[in-house]
Amino acid sequence: MSEKKENNFLNEKLIPFFNKISSARHMVALRDGMTAAVPMIIIGSIFMIIGQFPVKGYLDFMASIFGPNWSNVVQYITNASFHIMGLVAVAGISYSLARSYKNIDPFSAMIVAIGAFILTIPMQVGKDGGLLIPLNQFDSSGLFTALLVGLFVTDLYVWLMHKNLVFKMPDSVPPAVSNSFAALFPGAISLFVVWLIRLGVEATPMKSIPNVITFFLQAPMSKVTNTLGGAIVIELVVCILWFFGIHGANAISGVIDPVLYAALSVNYTAFKANKPLPNIITKTFFDNFVRIGGCGATLGFVILMVFVAKDQEMKALGKISIGPAIFNINEPVVFGTPIVLNYRIIIPFILAPMANIIATYTAMKMGWVAKTIGIYPPWTTPPILSGILSTGHISGGVMQLFNIVMDTLIYYGFFKSMDNAKLKAEKEMEQAKA
Numbered sequence: 001m002s003e004k005k006e007n008n009f010l011n012e013k014l015i016p017f018f019n020k021i022s023s024a025r026h027m028v029a030l031r032d033g034m035t036a037a038v039p040m041i042i043i044g045s046i047f048m049i050i051g052q053f054p055v056k057g058y059l060d061f062m063a064s065i066f067g068p069n070w071s072n073v074v075q076y077i078t079n080a081s082f083h084i085m086g087l088v089a090v091a092g093i094s095y096s097l098a099r100s101y102k103n104i105d106p107f108s109a110m111i112v113a114i115g116a117f118i119l120t121i122p123m124q125v126g127k128d129g130g131l132l133i134p135l136n137q138f139d140s141s142g143l144f145t146a147l148l149v150g151l152f153v154t155d156l157y158v159w160l161m162h163k164n165l166v167f168k169m170p171d172s173v174p175p176a177v178s179n180s181f182a183a184l185f186p187g188a189i190s191l192f193v194v195w196l197i198r199l200g201v202e203a204t205p206m207k208s209i210p211n212v213i214t215f216f217l218q219a220p221m222s223k224v225t226n227t228l229g230g231a232i233v234i235e236l237v238v239c240i241l242w243f244f245g246i247h248g249a250n251a252i253s254g255v256i257d258p259v260l261y262a263a264l265s266v267n268y269t270a271f272k273a274n275k276p277l278p279n280i281i282t283k284t285f286f287d288n289f290v291r292i293g294g295c296g297a298t299l300g301f302v303i304l305m306v307f308v309a310k311d312q313e314m315k316a317l318g319k320i321s322i323g324p325a326i327f328n329i330n331e332p333v334v335f336g337t338p339i340v341l342n343y344r345i346i347i348p349f350i351l352a353p354m355a356n357i358i359a360t361y362t363a364m365k366m367g368w369v370a371k372t373i374g375i376y377p378p379w380t381t382p383p384i385l386s387g388i389l390s391t392g393h394i395s396g397g398v399m400q401l402f403n404i405v406m407d408t409l410i411y412y413g414f415f416k417s418m419d420n421a422k423l424k425a426e427k428e429m430e431q432a433k434a
Contacts, residue, residue, distance in 0.1 A: 025100040026151055030254020033093030033150055034261075037085045038376075041261070044082025045376040048268070049389060051075050082268070083135065085261060086142030090117040093150030101158050108183035109157050115187070116153040116194045120145055120209040137210060140265035143258035144218045145210055153190050160186035218262065225259045226281045231357050235290060239350045242295050245340040249295055257283065268374020271392075277371040280364045284372040284390040287328075287379040289360040290353050292403055294330025297352035299383070300407030301345075302333055304415045311422040327380040337418075348414045352407040359406065360399055369395040 051074035053059070062070055094113030098106040121142070124132045137145070166182040198209055206212045224230045234256055241248030260283040267277045293299025302325040305318025321333040339345050363369040370393035377389045383404060387396030 025097060027251070027254055029093050029097035029100065029151065029154075030147065031250055032096040033089045033091075033147075034253055034257045036092030037088040037261075040081040040084060040088055041376045042378055044078040044080075045374075047074055047077040048082070048375055051078065052272075053392075082265075083139040085139050085265070086146040087114070087117070087138045089143055089258075090114060090146035090150045093147065094154040097151065097154045098158060104158055104161055105179040105183065108179050108187070109154050112157050112183060112187040112190050113150055113153050115191055117142070117146055117149045119191060119194050120149060120198060122208040122210070140258075140262040142210065143262055144213045147254070147258055148213065149194075153194065156193065157183075157186050157190045160189055165189070218259070221259050222263065225256065226263055226279055228358065228361050231281045231285070231290075231361065232354060235286070235353050235357060236350065238295055239353060242334065243340065243346055243349065245335075249291070260286065264372060264374055264376065267372060271373040277373065280361055280371055282372045284376055284386075285360065288372075288377065288381075288383070288386040288390045288396075289400060289403060290356045291328065291379075292356065292383050292400060292407065293325040294328050294334070295353070296330065296334070296339065296349040297356055297403070297407045298330045298333050298339070298349070299325045299328075300352065300404055300409075301348070301411040301415060302330075303404075303408055304411055305333070308412075308415070309419050311419050311426055313426070314419055314422055326382050328383075329380065344418055345414055348411045352410045355406055355410060356403045359403060363399055369393075369399045372396075 051071040059071070066073075090113055091110050095106045095110040098104045098109035118133075121133060121137045123134075136142075161182070165185045168182070201207070201209050201212055206215065225234065234252070237252060238248030241251050260281070263279040264282040264284060267279050267282060270277050291297060293302060302318055302321045305314050306322050307318075309315040309318055317333065317336050321330070321336065324330065324332055334340060337345065339349055360369065364371050370391035372390045373392045375390055375392065377386045381389065383400040384397040387398075387400035388394055390396055
């Protein structure tokens with residue numbers, strides 16, 4: 001295949017295909033729904049750091065001022081924010097999906113989806129006759145249920161609305177009231193369908209909808225993703241999509257992030273109970289130890305551009321990119337170099353994050369580096385600091401420093417080839433002008 005035909009295939013077939021998938025309304029809804037939960041996770045992580053910062057002198061000092069139970073009081077905010085991932089996700093997914101359809105009130109659809117989500121949760125009757133709701137289903141344990149309910153219940157609701165099964169109010173009625181009554185029949189039918197599904201599941205040995213989802217989806221996916229091979233496959237897909245100009249992490253986040261957040265939440269629970277942390281592969285594993293400088297681990301590449309480049313264009317781009325790269329934003333270098341569709345740089349762009357995965361996984365598996373404890377520093381937190389915060393130990397920062405040096409060495413040979421080629425072209429251009 002000639003280069004021209006190959007480029008035509010990429011531009012006319014492959015890239016539009018991946019763009020179509022990543023921009024599909026259900027993929028966008030999944031991504032936006034998970035994104036909606038991130039601020040609450042960060043807030044909970046901040047107060048977790050305050051309440052459980054792993055320095056004994058700090059903990060003793062705070063206890064001497066605020067009393068022995070001060071940490072539990074601080075954790076009220078963590079419990080109120082970190083542990084509602086599922087609830088926020090179902091609301092965000094439903095709202096985003098409903099908003100993508102015409103003539104649908106997204107707020108009403110979201111309320112129905114939240115009701116359907118709660119309907120899937122098995123409840124018990126307390127001694128006083130009140131209902132006891134297992135709150136763990138509101139956090140990462142219920143993420144897959146939230147994902148499915150947010151998509152399918154919302155689609156059912158929209159379909160019923162488009163069938164005109166609505167209770168119409170006079171034009172004089174305010175829109176907020178009119179929308180609420182319009183949702184009456186579609187909402188009732190949607191909840192009735194979920195109720196029937198629940199009754200059917202309760203008649204089986206599975207007993208509850210969350211048990212079915214855990215057995216058939218969450219548990220198998222967790223076993224795959226929480227392995228070295230699973231992590232490599234995930235990042236390989238992300239890097240390949242980025243190579244074609246598609247935001248790889250966003251494209252697959254709706255499917256992968258629920259598993260990674262769930263693994264992080266399990267680590268948090270174990271950390272609070274002073275038990276061994278079970279998971280290595282978590283959301284913070286990728287954000288803080290693999291994608292250093294952004295997808296492709298491009299911080300090492302940018303460092304070379306700033307300090308080693310001889311070509312003036314490369315050096316100038318490096319100076320522009322170094323600031324964002326420190327905060328893990330690499331669009332300037334990805335599109336400015338460019339890395340997109342640049343066959344000279346695809347090998348280190350894939351190899352560097354793969355090396356980060358293998359090195360970090362091995363170090364955590366061997367116990368040389370602490371595992372991620374459940375704290376979720378914002379993905380824009382600079383390396384070294386984010387490593388210490390996410391693991392609660394200085395070894396996390398040391399691991400990141402090791403990865404940065406390793407990434408720089410991986411990029412070096414390919415960078416020199418590009419730099420020399422650009423420098424040669426620059427000199428030839430100057431000679432042609434002379």
